Amino acid sequence: MNNNKKIRIAIDAMGGDYSPANEVEGAVLALKNLGNKIVIVLVGDKAKIDAELSGYEFNKDSIEVLHTDQIVTMHDDPTAVLKTKRNSSMAVSLSLHAKNEADAVISAGNTGAFLAASTVILGRIKGASRPTLGTYLPTSTDKKVFILDVGANIDPKPQFLYEFAVMASIYCEQTSDINNPSIGLMNVGEESSKGTEVVQETHKLLKNSELNFFGNVEGRDIFSGKVDIVVFDGFLGNILLKFAESLAPFVKGMMGKLAGSKFSVEEVKLAGSVMKEVFSGLDPQAAGGLPFLGLNGISLVAHGGSTPMAFSNLIHKAIDLIETDINTKIETALNKG
Amino acid sequence: MNNNKKIRIAIDAMGGDYSPANEVEGAVLALKNLGNKIVIVLVGDKAKIDAELSGYEFNKDSIEVLHTDQIVTMHDDPTAVLKTKRNSSMAVSLSLHAKNEADAVISAGNTGAFLAASTVILGRIKGASRPTLGTYLPTSTDKKVFILDVGANIDPKPQFLYEFAVMASIYCEQTSDINNPSIGLMNVGEESSKGTEVVQETHKLLKNSELNFFGNVEGRDIFSGKVDIVVFDGFLGNILLKFAESLAPFVKGMMGKLAGSKFSVEEVKLAGSVMKEVFSGLDPQAAGGLPFLGLNGISLVAHGGSTPMAFSNLIHKAIDLIETDINTKIETALNKG
Numbered sequence: 001m002n003n004n005k006k007i008r009i010a011i012d013a014m015g016g017d018y019s020p021a022n023e024v025e026g027a028v029l030a031l032k033n034l035g036n037k038i039v040i041v042l043v044g045d046k047a048k049i050d051a052e053l054s055g056y057e058f059n060k061d062s063i064e065v066l067h068t069d070q071i072v073t074m075h076d077d078p079t080a081v082l083k084t085k086r087n088s089s090m091a092v093s094l095s096l097h098a099k100n101e102a103d104a105v106i107s108a109g110n111t112g113a114f115l116a117a118s119t120v121i122l123g124r125i126k127g128a129s130r131p132t133l134g135t136y137l138p139t140s141t142d143k144k145v146f147i148l149d150v151g152a153n154i155d156p157k158p159q160f161l162y163e164f165a166v167m168a169s170i171y172c173e174q175t176s177d178i179n180n181p182s183i184g185l186m187n188v189g190e191e192s193s194k195g196t197e198v199v200q201e202t203h204k205l206l207k208n209s210e211l212n213f214f215g216n217v218e219g220r221d222i223f224s225g226k227v228d229i230v231v232f233d234g235f236l237g238n239i240l241l242k243f244a245e246s247l248a249p250f251v252k253g254m255m256g257k258l259a260g261s262k263f264s265v266e267e268v269k270l271a272g273s274v275m276k277e278v279f280s281g282l283d284p285q286a287a288g289g290l291p292f293l294g295l296n297g298i299s300l301v302a303h304g305g306s307t308p309m310a311f312s313n314l315i316h317k318a319i320d321l322i323e324t325d326i327n328t329k330i331e332t333a334l335n336k337g
Numbered sequence: 338m339n340n341n342k343k344i345r346i347a348i349d350a351m352g353g354d355y356s357p358a359n360e361v362e363g364a365v366l367a368l369k370n371l372g373n374k375i376v377i378v379l380v381g382d383k384a385k386i387d388a389e390l391s392g393y394e395f396n397k398d399s400i401e402v403l404h405t406d407q408i409v410t411m412h413d414d415p416t417a418v419l420k421t422k423r424n425s426s427m428a429v430s431l432s433l434h435a436k437n438e439a440d441a442v443i444s445a446g447n448t449g450a451f452l453a454a455s456t457v458i459l460g461r462i463k464g465a466s467r468p469t470l471g472t473y474l475p476t477s478t479d480k481k482v483f484i485l486d487v488g489a490n491i492d493p494k495p496q497f498l499y500e501f502a503v504m505a506s507i508y509c510e511q512t513s514d515i516n517n518p519s520i521g522l523m524n525v526g527e528e529s530s531k532g533t534e535v536v537q538e539t540h541k542l543l544k545n546s547e548l549n550f551f552g553n554v555e556g557r558d559i560f561s562g563k564v565d566i567v568v569f570d571g572f573l574g575n576i577l578l579k580f581a582e583s584l585a586p587f588v589k590g591m592m593g594k595l596a597g598s599k600f601s602v603e604e605v606k607l608a609g610s611v612m613k614e615v616f617s618g619l620d621p622q623a624a625g626g627l628p629f630l631g632l633n634g635i636s637l638v639a640h641g642g643s644t645p646m647a648f649s650n651l652i653h654k655a656i657d658l659i660e661t662d663i664n665t666k667i668e669t670a671l672n673k674g
Contacts, residue, residue: 044561091449109495155531186576196492220586221583223580235533236573239556239569241556245556245557246560250476254614255615257610263611263614274595277599277600
């Protein structure tokens with residue numbers, strides 16, 4: 001291997017809705033800005049990947065193809081990849097990273113399976129009880145808000161939620177210009193006595209920590225930009241995020257009802273253009289994909305329908321996380337005191 | 338009492354943000370359409386209520402004022418009204434209903450206190466383990482969706498959630514033109530194996546019931562109009578509803594950022610007018626207020642900032658619920674089989 005001083009990104013080329021076409025095009029796109037800095041390893045059906053690659057011009061030294069003949073599908077149980085699909089493009093991509101033959105992994109495949117496989121194959125950071133998944137959302141202020149857990153942990157213990165806050169704090173410091181980000185705990189009221197037992201217990205842990213804990217926040221405080229980070233369980237997070245993603249189609253549908261009645265078709269059309277811009281930050285494609293936090297490695301999950309540009313953005317994000325050495329910082333934060 | 342054949346509505350005149358002005362004006366407004374059909378009992382500080390009433394013309398037989406000198410505040414513990422504030426406008430209004438001297442109660446006061454007091458003073462319907470609170474939201478289709486629990490039960494058992502679905506089903510049949518409404522269980526995926534233990538257990542209860550159970554739905558399915566009713570716990574419900582209510586200010590804030598850059602100030606202003614219409618159904622004022630379901634009585638909680646029109650609408654809603662005898666129907670549904 002003569003590329004071993006370059007950053008190497010393994011991409012599960014078979015996981016997305018438009019595989020391997022979008023993964024391949026995304027890799028070629030990313031290379032345009034990254035020159036000889038990185039090597040991308042496309043893992044999957046070699047014949048199909050090569051066929052896609054044949055349509056592009058790129059530096060042959062910057063892309064490698066590793067053949068695998070198994071694919072993890074959306075219908076596979078999260079544990080299947082570990083039990084019966086160890087030769088899948090997803091598992092092999094992760095194994096490359098575990099063996100230090102890649103510095104990060106990207107997959108647009110089955111999120112549950114990718115999380116389970118990432119956890120087992122890469123292992124957890126010392127002090128991280130569970131890996132978690134968060135995402136930035138826009139707010140009506142100039143700041144973004146980072147929310148987590150958005151679906152990785154359906155029923156987390158207070159300690160897990162506390163650790164998510166620690167990891168989110170580091171992640172935000174590394175990926176935004178905010179120092180010591182403020183953390184809100186999602187609840188049904190401001191008082192510490194509010195909410196479920198798990199939330200009350202989490203409140204205590206956060207309050208007694210060195211984190212910049214703002215206190216409880218409510219549903220309206222995500223978009224208000226009141227805090228930099230909002231912490232909640234993955235059951236709520238999954239539902240809130242999907243609800244947020246449904247806002248644009250909801251508004252579109254409501255506008256359709258108004259066109260030609262209260263407002264002219266032209267007026268509604270113009271409002272639609274404005275709204276498209278307003279909601280652009282809530283498009284899951286905009287984020288490109290999200291990194292799991294808490295793993296001994298850089299593992300990023302892409303949206304199933306990711307475009308080539310989304311894959312390219314995610315490759316850049318992976319490089320940023322590798323270069324900031326985020327996992328060492330997370331491990332230090334989780335294990336101090 | 339010479340009004341005892343008329344419908345009598347007790348209003349806690351001291352609970353709202355603009356008490357007793359808006360309660361009084363709302364009562365006078367409602368009487369305009371209802372003629373001699375009802376009597377409204379305004380409960381609270383008689384001097385203040387009479388002062389407000391002096392500004393209006395109305396049939397003196399249709400409004401009674403009952404003096405009380407205690408007020409439940411937003412800072413009171415939910416149990417305070419029962420322990421130390423039995424002579425509050427809230428508690429006395431409920432007692433009137435319990436003694437059959439009123440057929441319904443309306444309060445814009447502290448929701449937690451009103452729920453606790455309603456439960457103790459009115460009692461629960463046989464078979465209703467807990468009272469619940471739901472609300473209609475608009476969808477992008479022609480149908481509304483009824484969601485519950487929106488905050489009454491933070492950590493309900495599966496049996497409670499099942500009962501909420503039964504009560505919502507009756508409520509929707511009585512208050513919309515939908516027969517045998519379809520019920521979705523909010524979850525993180527369609528499969529019955531998804532979600533927390535509570536949700537999985539609730540799925541079984543709903544599946545084995547006579548209800549029109551659609552199955553699990555996801556966050557995006559509230560606004561899509563996929564089902565008529567969506568059931569979830571009150572922790573999630575409180576957060577989702579407050580999040581939904583924050584959409585209009587979020588969109589307004591985002592539009593403010595675009596004005597004068599991507600779009601002209603005039604264009605954004607027009608889009609704002611369209612959006613005001615789009616989001617009108619998400620304004621908590623639009624609903625006027627919500628009835629608790631599962632109580633031996635008609636107890637409606639109004640938004641703290643309710644306008645006179647909101648109180649008037651709520652008086653009409655109370656009359657509808659009395660006339661459809663909704664509680665007998667709920668009791669029958671909860672206790673059959």
